[in-house]
Amino acid sequence: MAHVCPWWFTYSFDNVLRRWLCHPERELADHVSEGDRILDIGCGFGFHSEALSRLLGPEGELVLLDVQQQMLDRAYRRCTRHADHAKVSTVLQSADEMEPRGPFDFILMYWVLHEIEDHAALWANLRGQLGSDGAVLVAEPNMHVGRRRFDAELDVAREAGFEVCDTPGACISHTAVARHPGVPGAPPE
Numbered sequence: 001m002a003h004v005c006p007w008w009f010t011y012s013f014d015n016v017l018r019r020w021l022c023h024p025e026r027e028l029a030d031h032v033s034e035g036d037r038i039l040d041i042g043c044g045f046g047f048h049s050e051a052l053s054r055l056l057g058p059e060g061e062l063v064l065l066d067v068q069q070q071m072l073d074r075a076y077r078r079c080t081r082h083a084d085h086a087k088v089s090t091v092l093q094s095a096d097e098m099e100p101r102g103p104f105d106f107i108l109m110y111w112v113l114h115e116i117e118d119h120a121a122l123w124a125n126l127r128g129q130l131g132s133d134g135a136v137l138v139a140e141p142n143m144h145v146g147r148r149r150f151d152a153e154l155d156v157a158r159e160a161g162f163e164v165c166d167t168p169g170a171c172i173s174h175t176a177v178a179r180h181p182g183v184p185g186a187p188p189e
């Protein structure tokens, strides 16, 4: 059974040190355009959600999904506290059981994949949520998830038909971008 990070533990990593080390707007800017629709899976306290909300602007739409209401409440407040934030909504649900809410231009899974129970169901589900040319950015904490485990996680995405490539730049993390060639508009196989 996968271990879910308790909401109160988030204070141990979503803190001043992380804000000093990591720059979410810089990490995400290449993946987001104003007005996009984005899904942030396992948003936690919204460390990246806030950056997404700024990058999307008022024409954009951000859906926050988490299995803990405490996470959604904090992330929502964080995303909507500045002017020109995106339209933000919250969903209390497990990502591997998510009902159809797409199409999304971009899906973020930051430090959450190792907590999700059924990876095959998850990737099958994400395939249906992605819009044309949509991409999924996966980041796993490299102090907690080793390289071999990350590679095994990505193999499940490949088995579900995703094309996966490493991508540089995320703070203290392994990162990869996954696209599905079956999605209209994605590059041909």
Ligand SMILES: C[S@@+](CC[C@H](N)C(=O)[O-])C[C@H]1O[C@@H](n2cnc3c(N)ncnc32)[C@H](O)[C@@H]1O
Pocket (backbone or CB within 6 Å): 004, 005, 014, 041, 042, 043, 044, 045, 046, 047, 048, 065, 066, 067, 068, 071, 093, 094, 095, 096, 109, 110, 111, 112, 115, 116, 117
């Ligand atoms: C380690 S925290 C990371 C939070 C945030 N993404 C960040 O980088 O600060 C993992 C988050 O994923 C959520 N989570 C765990 N299992 C999940 C699932 N099956 N579906 C959606 N969210 C889940 C947890 O509740 C928690 O908020």
